[in-house]
Amino acid sequence: MTLDHWALALSVRCYSALLSLYPVTFRVRFRNEMLQVFRDCCLDELRSGRLTPLLRLWIRTAVDIVLSMSRERWRALVSPRPLRLFARGIVESTVILAIIVFHLLAGGVGIALSLPRSYETVRGFFVMSAAMGAALGGLGVSCSLVLARFRRIQCRLINL
Amino acid sequence: MTTRQRPAPQFPESFLPLTPAVFHILVALADGEAHGYAIMQTVVEKSMGTVRMGAGTLYGAISRLLEEGLVEESEERPDPKIDDARRRYYRLTDFGARVLAAETKRMADLVRAARSTIAVRKIKPA
Numbered sequence: 001m002t003l004d005h006w007a008l009a010l011s012v013r014c015y016s017a018l019l020s021l022y023p024v025t026f027r028v029r030f031r032n033e034m035l036q037v038f039r040d041c042c043l044d045e046l047r048s049g050r051l052t053p054l055l056r057l058w059i060r061t062a063v064d065i066v067l068s069m070s071r072e073r074w075r076a077l078v079s080p081r082p083l084r085l086f087a088r089g090i091v092e093s094t095v096i097l098a099i100i101v102f103h104l105l106a107g108g109v110g111i112a113l114s115l116p117r118s119y120e121t122v123r124g125f126f127v128m129s130a131a132m133g134a135a136l137g138g139l140g141v142s143c144s145l146v147l148a149r150f151r152r153i154q155c156r157l158i159n160l
Numbered sequence: 161m162t163t164r165q166r167p168a169p170q171f172p173e174s175f176l177p178l179t180p181a182v183f184h185i186l187v188a189l190a191d192g193e194a195h196g197y198a199i200m201q202t203v204v205e206k207s208m209g210t211v212r213m214g215a216g217t218l219y220g221a222i223s224r225l226l227e228e229g230l231v232e233e234s235e236e237r238p239d240p241k242i243d244d245a246r247r248r249y250y251r252l253t254d255f256g257a258r259v260l261a262a263e264t265k266r267m268a269d270l271v272r273a274a275r276s277t278i279a280v281r282k283i284k285p286a
Contacts, residue, residue: 022216026219026220026223029223030219030222030223032246033195033196033215033219033247033248034196034215034216034219036196036197036244036246036247037196037197037200037215037218037219038215040197041197041200041215060212060214061214061215063214064213064214064215064216064217065214065216067216067217068214068216068217068219068220069216071220072216072220072223
Protein backbone atom coordinates (compact mmCIF):
# COMPACT_ATOMS: atom_id res chain seq x y z
CA MET A 1 0.00 0.00 0.00
CA THR A 2 1.50 3.33 -1.04
CA LEU A 3 1.58 6.42 1.16
CA ASP A 4 -1.21 8.02 -0.89
CA HIS A 5 -3.50 5.02 -0.49
CA TRP A 6 -2.77 4.92 3.21
CA ALA A 7 -3.45 8.66 3.61
CA LEU A 8 -6.69 8.35 1.64
CA ALA A 9 -7.95 5.38 3.66
CA LEU A 10 -7.06 7.04 6.96
CA SER A 11 -8.68 10.35 5.95
CA VAL A 12 -11.92 8.67 4.91
CA ARG A 13 -12.03 6.66 8.15
CA CYS A 14 -11.47 9.76 10.28
CA TYR A 15 -14.09 11.73 8.33
CA SER A 16 -16.54 8.86 8.67
CA ALA A 17 -16.05 8.89 12.46
CA LEU A 18 -16.46 12.68 12.58
CA LEU A 19 -19.79 12.43 10.75
CA SER A 20 -21.14 10.89 13.96
CA LEU A 21 -21.25 14.43 15.34
CA TYR A 22 -24.14 15.39 13.02
CA PRO A 23 -27.77 14.82 14.06
CA VAL A 24 -29.01 11.33 13.28
CA THR A 25 -31.65 12.28 10.68
CA PHE A 26 -29.12 14.35 8.74
CA ARG A 27 -26.60 11.52 8.95
CA VAL A 28 -29.00 8.84 7.77
CA ARG A 29 -29.92 10.92 4.73
CA PHE A 30 -26.56 12.40 3.68
CA ARG A 31 -23.77 10.34 5.26
CA ASN A 32 -22.92 8.23 2.22
CA GLU A 33 -23.01 11.20 -0.13
CA MET A 34 -20.81 13.29 2.16
CA LEU A 35 -18.31 10.46 2.45
CA GLN A 36 -18.20 10.07 -1.30
CA VAL A 37 -17.72 13.82 -1.85
CA PHE A 38 -14.95 13.93 0.75
CA ARG A 39 -13.26 10.92 -0.87
CA ASP A 40 -13.41 12.65 -4.27
CA CYS A 41 -11.90 15.80 -2.74
CA CYS A 42 -9.08 13.75 -1.17
CA LEU A 43 -8.33 12.06 -4.49
CA ASP A 44 -8.24 15.45 -6.19
CA GLU A 45 -5.81 16.84 -3.63
CA LEU A 46 -3.58 13.75 -3.78
CA ARG A 47 -3.46 14.02 -7.58
CA SER A 48 -2.46 17.69 -7.41
CA GLY A 49 0.33 17.11 -4.92
CA ARG A 50 1.18 14.82 -2.06
CA LEU A 51 0.31 15.34 1.55
CA THR A 52 0.43 19.15 1.83
CA PRO A 53 -2.73 19.74 -0.24
CA LEU A 54 -4.42 16.98 1.74
CA LEU A 55 -3.50 18.75 4.98
CA ARG A 56 -4.98 21.99 3.60
CA LEU A 57 -8.17 20.08 2.76
CA TRP A 58 -8.30 18.73 6.32
CA ILE A 59 -8.01 22.23 7.79
CA ARG A 60 -10.88 23.44 5.58
CA THR A 61 -12.87 20.32 6.45
CA ALA A 62 -12.36 20.75 10.20
CA VAL A 63 -13.72 24.30 10.05
CA ASP A 64 -16.60 23.13 7.85
CA ILE A 65 -17.50 20.31 10.25
CA VAL A 66 -17.57 22.60 13.30
CA LEU A 67 -19.72 25.22 11.57
CA SER A 68 -22.12 22.94 9.70
CA MET A 69 -22.49 20.51 12.61
CA SER A 70 -23.44 23.37 14.97
CA ARG A 71 -25.94 24.66 12.38
CA GLU A 72 -27.53 21.24 11.86
CA ARG A 73 -27.65 20.54 15.61
CA TRP A 74 -29.41 23.87 16.13
CA ARG A 75 -31.86 23.12 13.30
CA ALA A 76 -32.62 19.71 14.76
CA LEU A 77 -33.19 21.33 18.16
CA VAL A 78 -35.61 24.02 16.99
CA SER A 79 -37.36 22.03 14.26
CA PRO A 80 -41.11 21.75 14.94
CA ARG A 81 -42.05 18.41 16.44
CA PRO A 82 -45.28 17.10 17.97
CA LEU A 83 -45.59 18.16 21.63
CA ARG A 84 -45.66 14.53 22.77
CA LEU A 85 -42.34 13.77 21.09
CA PHE A 86 -40.85 17.04 22.32
CA ALA A 87 -41.88 16.32 25.94
CA ARG A 88 -40.59 12.75 25.65
CA GLY A 89 -37.29 14.05 24.31
CA ILE A 90 -36.92 16.50 27.22
CA VAL A 91 -37.74 13.81 29.81
CA GLU A 92 -35.41 11.27 28.19
CA SER A 93 -32.59 13.81 27.93
CA THR A 94 -33.01 14.87 31.56
CA VAL A 95 -33.14 11.30 32.87
CA ILE A 96 -30.20 10.18 30.76
CA LEU A 97 -28.17 13.26 31.76
CA ALA A 98 -28.98 12.69 35.46
CA ILE A 99 -27.94 9.03 35.26
CA ILE A 100 -24.70 9.89 33.46
CA VAL A 101 -23.82 12.70 35.92
CA PHE A 102 -24.62 10.48 38.93
CA HIS A 103 -22.44 7.64 37.66
CA LEU A 104 -19.59 9.96 36.72
CA LEU A 105 -19.65 11.63 40.14
CA ALA A 106 -19.91 8.28 41.91
CA GLY A 107 -17.03 6.94 39.82
CA GLY A 108 -15.00 10.10 40.45
CA VAL A 109 -15.57 9.90 44.22
CA GLY A 110 -14.67 6.21 44.16
CA ILE A 111 -11.41 6.83 42.32
CA ALA A 112 -10.56 9.83 44.53
CA LEU A 113 -11.10 7.69 47.64
CA SER A 114 -9.06 4.79 46.32
CA LEU A 115 -6.06 6.97 45.38
CA PRO A 116 -3.19 6.40 47.80
CA ARG A 117 -3.05 9.96 49.07
CA SER A 118 -4.59 11.93 51.90
CA TYR A 119 -6.67 15.07 51.34
CA GLU A 120 -5.88 17.96 53.61
CA THR A 121 -9.10 19.81 52.85
CA VAL A 122 -12.61 18.77 51.81
CA ARG A 123 -12.26 21.09 48.82
CA GLY A 124 -9.23 19.19 47.60
CA PHE A 125 -11.18 15.95 47.79
CA PHE A 126 -14.11 17.39 45.79
CA VAL A 127 -11.78 18.88 43.18
CA MET A 128 -10.10 15.51 42.74
CA SER A 129 -13.51 13.75 42.54
CA ALA A 130 -14.75 16.20 39.90
CA ALA A 131 -11.51 15.84 37.91
CA MET A 132 -11.79 12.04 37.98
CA GLY A 133 -15.47 12.28 36.98
CA ALA A 134 -14.57 14.55 34.06
CA ALA A 135 -11.79 12.18 33.01
CA LEU A 136 -14.23 9.25 33.08
CA GLY A 137 -16.70 11.29 31.02
CA GLY A 138 -14.04 12.12 28.43
CA LEU A 139 -13.10 8.46 28.20
CA GLY A 140 -16.76 7.53 27.78
CA VAL A 141 -17.27 10.04 24.96
CA SER A 142 -14.13 8.80 23.18
CA CYS A 143 -15.27 5.18 23.50
CA SER A 144 -18.76 6.00 22.25
CA LEU A 145 -17.30 7.76 19.19
CA VAL A 146 -15.17 4.72 18.42
CA LEU A 147 -18.10 2.34 18.99
CA ALA A 148 -20.37 4.49 16.81
CA ARG A 149 -18.06 3.71 13.93
CA PHE A 150 -18.93 0.01 14.17
CA ARG A 151 -22.64 0.21 14.93
CA ARG A 152 -25.64 0.69 12.68
CA ILE A 153 -26.65 4.28 13.38
CA GLN A 154 -30.35 3.53 12.81
CA CYS A 155 -30.30 1.22 15.82
CA ARG A 156 -28.90 3.71 18.30
CA LEU A 157 -30.85 4.29 21.47
CA ILE A 158 -29.12 7.51 22.44
CA ASN A 159 -28.37 9.97 19.67
CA LEU A 160 -25.29 11.96 20.53
CA MET B 161 -35.22 17.90 10.24
CA THR B 162 -36.53 15.99 7.29
CA THR B 163 -35.91 16.00 3.59
CA ARG B 164 -39.58 15.46 2.78
CA GLN B 165 -40.62 18.08 0.27
CA ARG B 166 -43.41 20.42 1.16
CA PRO B 167 -45.47 22.54 -1.24
CA ALA B 168 -43.51 25.58 -2.34
CA PRO B 169 -44.96 28.94 -1.26
CA GLN B 170 -46.19 31.28 -3.97
CA PHE B 171 -43.76 34.16 -3.53
CA PRO B 172 -40.09 33.71 -4.44
CA GLU B 173 -39.37 37.07 -2.77
CA SER B 174 -40.14 35.54 0.63
CA PHE B 175 -36.83 33.59 0.34
CA LEU B 176 -34.67 36.65 -0.33
CA PRO B 177 -31.92 37.44 0.34
CA LEU B 178 -30.35 34.03 -0.20
CA THR B 179 -27.22 33.02 1.69
CA PRO B 180 -24.06 32.90 -0.47
CA ALA B 181 -23.91 29.08 -0.26
CA VAL B 182 -27.52 28.67 -1.37
CA PHE B 183 -27.11 31.20 -4.20
CA HIS B 184 -24.00 29.44 -5.51
CA ILE B 185 -25.69 26.02 -5.37
CA LEU B 186 -28.72 27.31 -7.28
CA VAL B 187 -26.43 28.87 -9.90
CA ALA B 188 -24.52 25.58 -10.19
CA LEU B 189 -27.79 23.70 -10.78
CA ALA B 190 -29.17 26.27 -13.21
CA ASP B 191 -27.52 24.60 -16.22
CA GLY B 192 -28.79 21.11 -15.43
CA GLU B 193 -28.80 18.40 -12.80
CA ALA B 194 -25.62 17.54 -10.93
CA HIS B 195 -24.37 15.46 -8.02
CA GLY B 196 -22.76 16.89 -4.88
CA TYR B 197 -19.15 16.80 -6.03
CA ALA B 198 -20.04 18.31 -9.41
CA ILE B 199 -21.88 21.12 -7.60
CA MET B 200 -18.77 21.81 -5.49
CA GLN B 201 -16.57 21.90 -8.59
CA THR B 202 -18.97 24.20 -10.44
CA VAL B 203 -19.11 26.59 -7.48
CA VAL B 204 -15.29 26.80 -7.39
CA GLU B 205 -15.15 27.30 -11.15
CA LYS B 206 -17.91 29.93 -11.39
CA SER B 207 -16.61 31.88 -8.40
CA MET B 208 -13.07 31.74 -9.84
CA GLY B 209 -11.82 29.88 -6.77
CA THR B 210 -13.04 32.43 -4.23
CA VAL B 211 -15.77 30.17 -2.82
CA ARG B 212 -14.95 26.65 -1.61
CA MET B 213 -17.62 24.93 0.39
CA GLY B 214 -17.16 21.77 2.39
CA ALA B 215 -19.42 18.73 2.26
CA GLY B 216 -21.16 19.75 5.51
CA THR B 217 -22.10 23.20 4.23
CA LEU B 218 -23.10 21.79 0.84
CA TYR B 219 -25.41 19.09 2.16
CA GLY B 220 -26.80 21.32 4.91
CA ALA B 221 -27.86 23.79 2.22
CA ILE B 222 -29.17 21.01 -0.05
CA SER B 223 -31.21 19.65 2.86
CA ARG B 224 -32.89 23.05 3.34
CA LEU B 225 -33.41 23.51 -0.40
CA LEU B 226 -35.09 20.09 -0.63
CA GLU B 227 -37.36 20.99 2.28
CA GLU B 228 -38.33 24.31 0.73
CA GLY B 229 -38.93 22.75 -2.69
CA LEU B 230 -36.26 24.79 -4.48
CA VAL B 231 -34.39 21.70 -5.65
CA GLU B 232 -35.43 18.09 -6.07
CA GLU B 233 -33.67 14.79 -6.35
CA SER B 234 -33.49 13.37 -9.82
CA GLU B 235 -34.93 9.88 -10.24
CA GLU B 236 -32.53 9.03 -13.04
CA ARG B 237 -29.33 7.22 -12.16
CA PRO B 238 -26.15 7.49 -14.24
CA ASP B 239 -24.89 4.63 -16.34
CA PRO B 240 -22.68 2.55 -13.99
CA LYS B 241 -20.04 2.43 -16.75
CA ILE B 242 -19.79 6.22 -16.81
CA ASP B 243 -20.34 7.21 -13.20
CA ASP B 244 -20.90 5.74 -9.74
CA ALA B 245 -24.53 4.60 -9.68
CA ARG B 246 -24.76 5.38 -5.95
CA ARG B 247 -24.46 9.11 -6.59
CA ARG B 248 -27.61 11.14 -6.15
CA TYR B 249 -28.36 13.88 -8.63
CA TYR B 250 -30.17 17.11 -7.85
CA ARG B 251 -31.95 19.56 -10.10
CA LEU B 252 -33.59 22.95 -9.84
CA THR B 253 -37.40 23.03 -9.60
CA ASP B 254 -39.44 25.64 -11.47
CA PHE B 255 -39.95 27.44 -8.20
CA GLY B 256 -36.20 27.28 -7.46
CA ALA B 257 -35.54 28.86 -10.85
CA ARG B 258 -37.97 31.66 -10.01
CA VAL B 259 -36.23 32.26 -6.67
CA LEU B 260 -32.84 32.34 -8.42
CA ALA B 261 -34.16 34.82 -10.98
CA ALA B 262 -35.60 37.02 -8.23
CA GLU B 263 -32.31 37.00 -6.29
CA THR B 264 -30.33 37.77 -9.45
CA LYS B 265 -32.60 40.72 -10.18
CA ARG B 266 -32.27 41.96 -6.59
CA MET B 267 -28.48 41.81 -6.79
CA ALA B 268 -28.44 43.45 -10.24
CA ASP B 269 -30.58 46.30 -8.87
CA LEU B 270 -28.14 46.71 -5.96
CA VAL B 271 -25.15 46.78 -8.31
CA ARG B 272 -26.91 49.34 -10.52
CA ALA B 273 -27.65 51.50 -7.48
CA ALA B 274 -24.05 51.22 -6.29
CA ARG B 275 -22.67 52.10 -9.74
CA SER B 276 -24.80 55.22 -9.86
CA THR B 277 -23.08 56.66 -6.79
CA ILE B 278 -20.36 59.26 -7.21
CA ALA B 279 -17.83 57.35 -5.13
CA VAL B 280 -18.03 54.26 -7.31
CA ARG B 281 -18.10 56.20 -10.60
CA LYS B 282 -14.87 57.97 -9.62
CA ILE B 283 -13.00 54.65 -9.30
CA LYS B 284 -11.99 53.14 -12.62
CA PRO B 285 -12.26 49.33 -12.78
CA ALA B 286 -8.89 47.55 -12.68
